[in-house]
Amino acid sequence: MRQVAEAAGVSTATVSNVLNSPAIVAPETRRRVEEAMTRVGFVRNGAARQLRGIPSSVVGAVLLDLANPFYGEVSRGVEDRVTEAGCMLMLCSNDAQAAKEARHLQVLEEHGVRGILVAPAAARLDALASLAKRGTPVVLLDHPQEDIDLCAVTVDNVLGGRLAAQHVIELGHRRLAFLHSSLGARQSVQRREGIHQALHGAGLDPATALVEVDIPPPDVAGGADAALDAVFADPRPPTAVLCFNDIAALGVLRGLRRLGLAVPGEVSVVGYDDVQFAAELAPALTTIRQPKYELGRAAADLLLDETRPGHRHHEVLLRPVLVVRGSTAAAPPPSGSAS
Amino acid sequence: MRQVAEAAGVSTATVSNVLNSPAIVAPETRRRVEEAMTRVGFVRNGAARQLRGIPSSVVGAVLLDLANPFYGEVSRGVEDRVTEAGCMLMLCSNDAQAAKEARHLQVLEEHGVRGILVAPAAARLDALASLAKRGTPVVLLDHPQEDIDLCAVTVDNVLGGRLAAQHVIELGHRRLAFLHSSLGARQSVQRREGIHQALHGAGLDPATALVEVDIPPPDVAGGADAALDAVFADPRPPTAVLCFNDIAALGVLRGLRRLGLAVPGEVSVVGYDDVQFAAELAPALTTIRQPKYELGRAAADLLLDETRPGHRHHEVLLRPVLVVRGSTAAAPPPSGSAS
DNA sequence: CTGTTAGCGCCTTCAG
DNA sequence: CTGAAGGCGCTAACAG
Numbered sequence: 102m103r104q105v106a107e108a109a110g111v112s113t114a115t116v117s118n119v120l121n122s123p124a125i126v127a128p129e130t131r132r133r134v135e136e137a138m139t140r141v142g143f144v145r146n147g148a149a150r151q152l153r154g155i156p157s158s159v160v161g162a163v164l165l166d167l168a169n170p171f172y173g174e175v176s177r178g179v180e181d182r183v184t185e186a187g188c189m190l191m192l193c194s195n196d197a198q199a200a201k202e203a204r205h206l207q208v209l210e211e212h213g214v215r216g217i218l219v220a221p222a223a224a225r226l227d228a229l230a231s232l233a234k235r236g237t238p239v240v241l242l243d244h245p246q247e248d249i250d251l252c253a254v255t256v257d258n259v260l261g262g263r264l265a266a267q268h269v270i271e272l273g274h275r276r277l278a279f280l281h282s283s284l285g286a287r288q289s290v291q292r293r294e295g296i297h298q299a300l301h302g303a304g305l306d307p308a309t310a311l312v313e314v315d316i317p318p319p320d321v322a323g324g325a326d327a328a329l330d331a332v333f334a335d336p337r338p339p340t341a342v343l344c345f346n347d348i349a350a351l352g353v354l355r356g357l358r359r360l361g362l363a364v365p366g367e368v369s370v371v372g373y374d375d376v377q378f379a380a381e382l383a384p385a386l387t388t389i390r391q392p393k394y395e396l397g398r399a400a401a402d403l404l405l406d407e408t409r410p411g412h413r414h415h416e417v418l419l420r421p422v423l424v425v426r427g428s429t430a431a432a433p434p435p436s437g438s439a440s
Numbered sequence: 441m442r443q444v445a446e447a448a449g450v451s452t453a454t455v456s457n458v459l460n461s462p463a464i465v466a467p468e469t470r471r472r473v474e475e476a477m478t479r480v481g482f483v484r485n486g487a488a489r490q491l492r493g494i495p496s497s498v499v500g501a502v503l504l505d506l507a508n509p510f511y512g513e514v515s516r517g518v519e520d521r522v523t524e525a526g527c528m529l530m531l532c533s534n535d536a537q538a539a540k541e542a543r544h545l546q547v548l549e550e551h552g553v554r555g556i557l558v559a560p561a562a563a564r565l566d567a568l569a570s571l572a573k574r575g576t577p578v579v580l581l582d583h584p585q586e587d588i589d590l591c592a593v594t595v596d597n598v599l600g601g602r603l604a605a606q607h608v609i610e611l612g613h614r615r616l617a618f619l620h621s622s623l624g625a626r627q628s629v630q631r632r633e634g635i636h637q638a639l640h641g642a643g644l645d646p647a648t649a650l651v652e653v654d655i656p657p658p659d660v661a662g663g664a665d666a667a668l669d670a671v672f673a674d675p676r677p678p679t680a681v682l683c684f685n686d687i688a689a690l691g692v693l694r695g696l697r698r699l700g701l702a703v704p705g706e707v708s709v710v711g712y713d714d715v716q717f718a719a720e721l722a723p724a725l726t727t728i729r730q731p732k733y734e735l736g737r738a739a740a741d742l743l744l745d746e747t748r749p750g751h752r753h754h755e756v757l758l759r760p761v762l763v764v765r766g767s768t769a770a771a772p773p774p775s776g777s778a779s
Numbered sequence: 780c781t782g783t784t785a786g787c788g789c790c791t792t793c794a795g
Numbered sequence: 796c797t798g799a800a801g802g803c804g805c806t807a808a809c810a811g
Binding site for chain 1 (some may be wrong): 780781782783784786787788789
Binding site (some may be wrong): 180194210 | 481515
């Protein structure tokens with residue numbers, strides 16, 4: 102900046118004014134300074150500005166996994182909103198590991214970001230609460246507000262689980278499997294709750310009507326595929342499989358093909374998320390659609406609002422929707438294979 | 441930091457030493473300082489450090505579109521490599537718009553990032569070259585080095601196009617369609633070159649054997665679907681469709697279903713990228729696999745190496761691979777519908 | 780309208 | 796091993 106000032110024959114303060122309040126600089130001087138800037142190849146130093154107290158224009162986001170198409174669409178929503186506000190995004194994956202998450206949060210805080218969006222992996226949220234108390238706004242993404250005083254955006258998982266279960270129950274299914282994973286533990290608990298509600302509503306007992314299977318990370322599709330062996334070894338196997346996301350459903354479709362079970366003739370499959378490819382699978386996947394892009398946008402919205410004077414923390418609840426396609430059908434008549 | 445120093449009854453320099461060279465501080469003093477740090481809730485100020493000249497630990501990446509599963513996997517490769525080096529990632533999408541890209545690059549430079557990975561949208565690369573000359577290392581991702589003196593990582597697109605075309609030619613197809621998009625213009629040119637090579641190799645004339653269709657952005661799948669009407673209105677329609685990515689192939693499968701054309705019985709389809717869902721489509725997609733994760737990792741590797749003293753720019757060329765699945769089969773016998 | 784000045788928080792000499 | 800001092804680039808306040 103000093104170089105520019107010298108080249109233009111003015112002081113650094115004037116250069117600063119050209120940058121920040123062009124209106125108060127004489128046109129001729131301004132022109133000279135601007136010319137000098139391009140000649141010298143001047144680039145503002147963000148670190149110095151920030152040190153001087155200018156609010157940062159980068160926002161952080163800690164999500165589960167960038168390569169997961171669900172979070173891909175979520176981050177696109179975040180990015181678009183944040184870009185509109187003239188900000189940039191520092192993105193990272195926590196891979197469901199609290200330690201990774203803590204490290205990322207620390208670095209983001211040290212960088213003095215304007216705020217952080219986080220889909221928390223850690224069981225306890227105290228770290229986030231104190232982070233916020235120290236002055237870095239935090240917005241929970243796909244996690245309920247619970248007792249913490251933070252903004253939050255969630256999609257109603259209980260409703261989602263209920264929609265999925267009600268759908269197959271209405272089709273006559275009486276034995277269901279629910280495939281979940283520690284990668285979506287929090288969501289899975291709530292969706293299970295919704296499934297239980299639907300079962301009770303139909304007069305069914307979860308203890309006998311529902312098989313639960315945990316898919317070990319990290320390979321969700323492969324794990325789901327492999328998990329089916331045990332599920333269908335049962336003398337009275339389920340006729341409908343509910344999955345905690347579409348990737349797992351991908352694995353289920355593959356596994357059922359491997360086991361020679363027809364979809365939806367013998368087994369119905371319901372996914373979750375409605376990622377882009379869900380409609381094109383064989384058969385097209387019945388699934389619970391989450392408003393992914395909106396989820397990201399809404400979270401970014403809340404975060405950007407944090408700096409507004411009258412801001413008050415609140416929770417936004419989005420609603421999932423059942424999308425019926427080809428992977429679900431009426432339950433097959435009970436076969437005589439009862440042992 | 442001053443607060444910590446006061447709380448621990450030492451000077452700020454000692455606090456700094458505890459942080460940066462713990463070994464040279466007396467254990468007892470160190471303990472006291474560390475205790476004071478947690479008590480006060482001390483957080484290092486990244487801006488101040490950077491201003492002081494400490495090299496930044498954030499690297500920037502400007503890719504085409506975060507929501508695109510291809511770039512999702514690429515960025516995961518970048519992220520993992522960068523995290524290993526203790527760095528963070530500032531990610532953004534350029535949406536194939538040179539203006540957006542320029543803005544992002546500027547902000548990244550102002551932030552003083554350690555380096556920038558870019559899958560360039562701009563036609564000319566001078567901006568990148570001068571960026572690098574000013575001191576921010578730049579690595580081209582999925583773009584050849586050409587005449588610019590920068591590191592670059594690419595996947596051999598000519599080979600990819602040739603593999604796709606050779607495969608269907610060997611299956612007896614003599615009329616091919618190639619669906620490309622301005623979203624992948626650069627890659628498309630090279631893949632077309634590969635297709636031409638394959639056609640020539642088989643003694644076919646591209647002028648008559650190849651139909652080219654441009655899919656207008658932004659909806660690739662929908663655009664591909666819609667584009668088929670014109671393609672198959674031709675009296676001698678193609679029997680094989682080569683797509684510039686798997687998303688387009690998704691749309692093609694949908695469109696062919698809509699038109700009542702069997703895959704692979706009447707028409708063969710080849711995708712590109714081999715994204716996660718490609719294997720699970722109906723039918724499973726024959727496609728050209730790109731080493732996506734490796735592409736990201738290799739690019740990050742090159743970037744991190746830029747700061748090494750003896751570094752010399754170079755280009756890494758990765759090889760794509762043909763993955764044959766269910767969407768391609770022998771060409772149908774010529775029907776009598778010649779007009 | 781333009782120049783001067785001080786200081787943001789940290790790290791690194793240099794003395795002690 | 797610890798303390799004091801200076802400066803990284805920028806901007807806000809004030810003086811000219």
